[in-house]
Amino acid sequence: MKKHNRHMTGKRTYATLFGALLSICVASSAAKADTPGQEELKAGLSANSNGRYAEAIQHFSQALNAGLPAKTNFVVRLLRVQAYTASAQNKKALGDCLQLQRNLTQSSDKQQAGAVHAWKGYNELELGMCQPAVKDLEQAVAFDQKSPTEARSRAWLGHAYQATGRYKDAVQQYSKAIALNSKVAEAYKGRATAYRHLGQDHLAEIDENKYQSAQRYALVKN
Numbered sequence: 001m002k003k004h005n006r007h008m009t010g011k012r013t014y015a016t017l018f019g020a021l022l023s024i025c026v027a028s029s030a031a032k033a034d035t036p037g038q039e040e041l042k043a044g045l046s047a048n049s050n051g052r053y054a055e056a057i058q059h060f061s062q063a064l065n066a067g068l069p070a071k072t073n074f075v076v077r078l079l080r081v082q083a084y085t086a087s088a089q090n091k092k093a094l095g096d097c098l099q100l101q102r103n104l105t106q107s108s109d110k111q112q113a114g115a116v117h118a119w120k121g122y123n124e125l126e127l128g129m130c131q132p133a134v135k136d137l138e139q140a141v142a143f144d145q146k147s148p149t150e151a152r153s154r155a156w157l158g159h160a161y162q163a164t165g166r167y168k169d170a171v172q173q174y175s176k177a178i179a180l181n182s183k184v185a186e187a188y189k190g191r192a193t194a195y196r197h198l199g200q201d202h203l204a205e206i207d208e209n210k211y212q213s214a215q216r217y218a219l220v221k222n
Contacts, residue, residue, distance in 0.1 A: 037062065037063035037064070037065075037066030037067070037068050037076075038063075040059045040060070040062040040063035040066060041059070041060070041063040041068075041072075041076060043055075043059040044056045044057075044058075044059030044060040044063060044076075044079065044083075045079075047059060048060075048079060048082070048083055051086075053083045053084075053086050053087040054087060056079075056080075056083045057080055057083045057084060057087070057089075060076050060077075060079055060080040060083065061080065063076050064076055064077060064080070074100065074103060074112065075112075077096050077099065077100055078096075078100060078112075078115055078116070078119070080096055081093045081096045081097055081100070081119045081123075082119065084096065085119065085122065085123060085126075088126075090123045090126040090127050091123075091127065093119065093123045094120065094123040094124065094127065097116060097119055097120035097123060098120070100116045100120075101116050101117075101120065104116060110143045110144075110147070111143070111144070111147050111149070113139075113143045114139075114140045114141075114142075114143030114144040114147065114149065114153065115140075115149070117136045117137065117139040117140035117143065118136070118137065118140035118144070118149065118152065118153045118156060120136045121133040121134075121135075121136030121137035121139075121140060121156060121157075121160060122137075122156050124136060125137075125156070125159060125160050125163060130160060130163045130164050131164065133160040133163070134157070134160045134161065134164060137153060137156050137157040137160050138157060140153040140156070140157070141153045141154055141157055141173075150177075150180055151176075151177045151178075151180035151181040151184050151187070152177075152184075154173045154174070154176045154177035154180070154187075155173070155174060155177040155184055155186055155187040155190065157173045158170045158171075158172075158173035158174040158177065158187065158190050158191070158194070159186075159190055161173060162190060162193065162194050162197075167194040167197045167198050168194075168198065170190065170191070170194040171191055171194045171195065171198070174187040174188075174190050174191035174194065175191065178191070182214075183214055184214070185211055185214035185215050188207045188208070188210045188211035188214055189207070189208070189211040191207050192204040192205075192207035192208045192211060195207065
């Protein structure tokens with residue numbers, strides 16, 4: 001089994017959801033003026049939404065080289081992070097996250113800061129950097145309070161806690177993620193695994209059934 005299969009379930013669902021939110025933001029910004037790189041940006045958004053990540057990465061890279069306004073540049077780089085992550089290019093995704101983090105200031109939008117820490121933590125976890133992942137995902141949760149992506153960040157923090165043996169903490173984060181969004185399939189699967197480690201097999205079986213139901217729901221919705 002590949003390393004990332006332990007906690008990657010539902011990645012496409014989250015990548016699509018968060019990519020869609022970012023796409024709306026970028027499309028709105030691009031529509032205001034004929035900014036440099038606009039055509040590359042639109043092509044990247046189209047490729048990204050259809051799962052053609054290599055093509056999306058190419059277009060986003062060309063858009064970034066075209067001299068986009070700072071705010072748009074930030075979001076496009078974040079979109080490239082998502083595309084790198086979805087195509088398992090975790091080192092490149094982490095490199096972009098580090099650059100984005102350097103651009104954060106005390107006045108930065110909380111959702112932007114939360115997104116940077118969430119994707120940075122997710123890719124650190126994929127690369128086996130578990131303790132840094134915990135730190136970044138805890139920051140992401142703090143920034144994401146009451147935002148549309150809080151459930152995602154809490155599920156990913158649950159993965160990080162589980163990877164470091166903090167199974168009770170993982171259960172707590174998965175439970176909070178599910179309370180925010182009961183269709184988060186990977187949170188049920190993650191919580192089931194944590195319950196197994198805690199010797200709570202009955203609760204694990206319940207969550208495994210809920211995971212299957214959530215997976216079927218996701219297939220129907222897509």
